[in-house]
Every structure is written in C-alpha cells, then in structure tokens.
Amino acid sequence: MKQSPVTARLHRAAILGFAALAALGAAACPSAARAQLPxxxxxxxxxLLDRPRPAPAPQASPGDPAGTGAPQARAxxxxxxxxxxxxxxxxxxxxxxxxxxxxxxxxxxxxxxxxxxxxxxxxxxxxxxxxxxxxxxxxxxxxxxxxxxxxxxxxxxxxxxxxxxxxxxxxxxxxxxxxxxxxxxxxxxxxxxxxxxxxxxxxxxxxxxxxxxxxxxxxxxxxxxxxxxxxxxxxxxxxxxxxxxxxxxxxxxxxxxxxxxxxxxxxxxxxxxxxxxxxxxxxxxxxxx
Structure with a gap:
C-alpha cells in the first residue's frame, strides 16, 4: 500500500527514534575493553533532598538463577x-x-x-x-x-x-x-x-x-x-x-x-x-x- 507523504515522514521519524535509542543503549553498556572499570x-x-536509598534485593535471571547479582553490578x-x-x-x-x-x-x-x-x-x-x-x-x-x-x-x-x-x-x-x-x-x-x-x-x-x-x-x-x-x-x-x-x-x-x-x-x-x-x-x- 502506498503511504501518504505525512505517513512516510512519521514512519521515518519512528525509525530514527528507535535507532537513537539503540545507540544510547549501546553507549551505556561498557565494552570488554573497559571491563576493568564498572x-x-x-x-x-x-x-538534602537527594538521600541514598538502599540497594534493591538481587533478582533472579536466566544467567543468574540464584539471584546473587552479576559481578559487574556488585562492582x-x-x-x-x-x-x-x-x-x-x-x-x-x-x-x-x-x-x-x-x-x-x-x-x-x-x-x-x-x-x-x-x-x-x-x-x-x-x-x-x-x-x-x-x-x-x-x-x-x-x-x-x-x-x-x-x-x-x-x-x-x-x-x-x-x-x-x-x-x-x-x-x-x-x-x-x-x-x-x-x-x-x-x-x-x-x-x-x-x-x-x-x-x-x-x-x-x-x-x-x-x-x-x-x-x-x-x-x-x-x-x-x-x-x-x-x-x-x-x-x-x-x-x-x-x-x-x-x-x-x-x-x-x-x-x-x-x-x-x-x-x-x-x-x-x-x-x-x-x-x-x-x-x-x-x-x-x-x-x-
């Protein structure tokens, strides 16, 4: 089905938005080369209005069934x-x-x-x-x-x-x-x-x-x-x-x-x-x- 010009622009904007989010996620994840710093x-x-909160309890995950938390998270x-x-x-x-x-x-x-x-x-x-x-x-x-x-x-x-x-x-x-x-x-x-x-x-x-x-x-x-x-x-x-x-x-x-x-x-x-x-x-x- 042929898209209208407005629909096409919205579609392109959505793709760019998802790409930007993906790029941000990649930047936030440390690479193996930076593994020495968490x-x-x-x-x-x-x-005074920004007091510490206790760390959340570890949650179980497929890679960590005991819920102990990944070494990077602990570090x-x-x-x-x-x-x-x-x-x-x-x-x-x-x-x-x-x-x-x-x-x-x-x-x-x-x-x-x-x-x-x-x-x-x-x-x-x-x-x-x-x-x-x-x-x-x-x-x-x-x-x-x-x-x-x-x-x-x-x-x-x-x-x-x-x-x-x-x-x-x-x-x-x-x-x-x-x-x-x-x-x-x-x-x-x-x-x-x-x-x-x-x-x-x-x-x-x-x-x-x-x-x-x-x-x-x-x-x-x-x-x-x-x-x-x-x-x-x-x-x-x-x-x-x-x-x-x-x-x-x-x-x-x-x-x-x-x-x-x-x-x-x-x-x-x-x-x-x-x-x-x-x-x-x-x-x-x-x-x-």
Whole structure:
C-alpha cells in the first residue's frame, strides 16, 4: 500500500527514534575493553533532598538463577566517580567529601583504569569538601581573590559526568549564578543553573576569567521534589562558595594562586583549555557492602 507523504515522514521519524535509542543503549553498556572499570553507579547524594536509598534485593535471571547479582553490578556499587581539580604545585587536589568518603583506594581515571594512589589529607564534612594529595602536575587552578559573586554573573563548570556513557575528554557547561545562598538558604553555598550530572561532583565553578569561585557538589532531586510539590524544578544546582575552600587549603598549609580582579574575560574555548590542564576524573573504590 502506498503511504501518504505525512505517513512516510512519521514512519521515518519512528525509525530514527528507535535507532537513537539503540545507540544510547549501546553507549551505556561498557565494552570488554573497559571491563576493568564498572559502569557509572547511582550518584552519591550531595543534596538534602537527594538521600541514598538502599540497594534493591538481587533478582533472579536466566544467567543468574540464584539471584546473587552479576559481578559487574556488585562492582558498580563499590565504585564512585567524581571530578577533582589541582591546586598549588605540590600535587594537591580538591573534590567533594561525598565522592571520597569511605574509600579504600582513590585514583585518577585514565582510559579504562584508575591509576595513581591518591591520599586523603583532610575533609570538611560541613561543606562537603575534601583535600587529596599525590597528583603533581604542571599547573593548578587559579582562585578568585574575593569571595563576592554577583547574582546573574556568568559561570562555567568543567568536569567528567556520566563516565562510560558520555565523552571521557572532559565537558564544559555554562550558566549563571541564580542565587547567592544555597540549600535552605545556606550562606556558604551558591545556586547555579549550569547543568550538572553524575560525575560532576567536585569539579570547579569558574568565572569568565577562568578563575575558580566554588566547587560544584549537588543538584536538586527533581523527581522527588515533584512528588512533594506537584511541580518539576529545572536547573536547580549548587556549589560550595570559595571562602570554605580557602579555609580548608590554609588549614593544611596548601599554597594557592589568586587571580587578578581586573583580568580579561576569556572565551568559552579559553576557559575550557585552562580547566582541562588541571581538572581530572577520579574513581573511589569502597569495600563491598
């Protein structure tokens, strides 16, 4: 039967849609070459509205009749991914505490492996910050001299979200400061609308000069808020402000570089190039539980 032009277009659109879904499924499944790193786990929550839920009980399947769970699934629950950035010239990295909490080993992700042996130096539980050591590099982040962000100012985030599914080369996101306080009006946080995904935790929040003004750590659990309010929130994300980060560095005698207040504004490409030099993906291994 000959299809009408409208029917033919709808048919082609359906085929393309199924192809896109198939491509996404293929990207989400780790290949044998990446078997040493399990797929991205469920996110470790950073928001008060995004608390952890107990892992579901193993279900029996044709390949696992006892319902014990596949080795990859068990491994995924033991691995957390995040982002960290280098500060100073002695090999220190900053990330979120929730990314490295309870780790038996922490390494920098390179290809399909986590390499190096990072050491936890200090953690600030109140502000969800952690200081690591063991990652010397040619350059480090430049921090803004003042902790005085402006509502509406442009910001960028750099990190390694959704490992195993999205690009492993680092991703840049853009947005603005939407509020000068954070969750439940916390004055040590900022609210931003730059996109954040699993794996962005611990990455730098940057101004237009490429200077760090905070550390991204949380996104609102949109589905849970929708259950409570009947409305789906959009682009509600949070970062720790610069002052708590500076206090953590100074308390541990970590020297850091401050940027000039009158530095020139940079293009997105220039900010990305700088951040790529000192921002790294990290993986944390925990004991099976």
């Amino acid at each position: 797929p991205a786990p469920t996110p470790v929550p950073g928001s 995924a629950r033991r691995i957390a991914f995040g982002t960290a950035f280098r500060v100073g010239d002695a090999g220190h990295l900053v990330t979120n505490r929730h990314v490295v909490d309870g780790c038996t080993a922490i390494g920098i992700v390179a290809g399909n492996k986590a390499t190096g042996n990072l050491r936890l130096v200090a953690a600030d539980r109140k502000h969800d910050l952690a200081l690591l050591a063991g990652a010397p590099g040619p350059s480090g982040a430049v921090l803004r001299a003042d902790d005085d962000p402006v509502q509406g100012e442009d910001v960028l985030v750099y990190g390694y979200p959704l490992p195993g599914m999205l690009s492993a080369s680092g991703q840049l996101g853009a947005g603005m400061v939407t509020a000068l306080t954070g969750i439940r009006n916390d004055p040590d946080q900022l609210q931003i609308d730059a996109p954040l995904q699993q794996g962005n935790s611990g990455g730098p929040l940057l101004d237009r000069r490429g200077q760090v003004i905070g550390v991204v750590f949380a996104k609102l659990n949109a589905l849970r808020v929708a259950q409570l309010t009947g409305d789906l929130p959009q682009n509600v994300n949070f970062a720790v402000r610069l002052a708590p980060l500076k206090r953590l560095l100074e308390a541990n005698d970590v020297r850091y570089e401050l940027g000039p207040a009158d530095g020139p504004a940079l293009s997105n490409q220039e900010v990305a190039a700088r951040a790529r030099d000192w921002t790294v993906p990290i993986a944390c291994q925990r004991q099976p539980g």
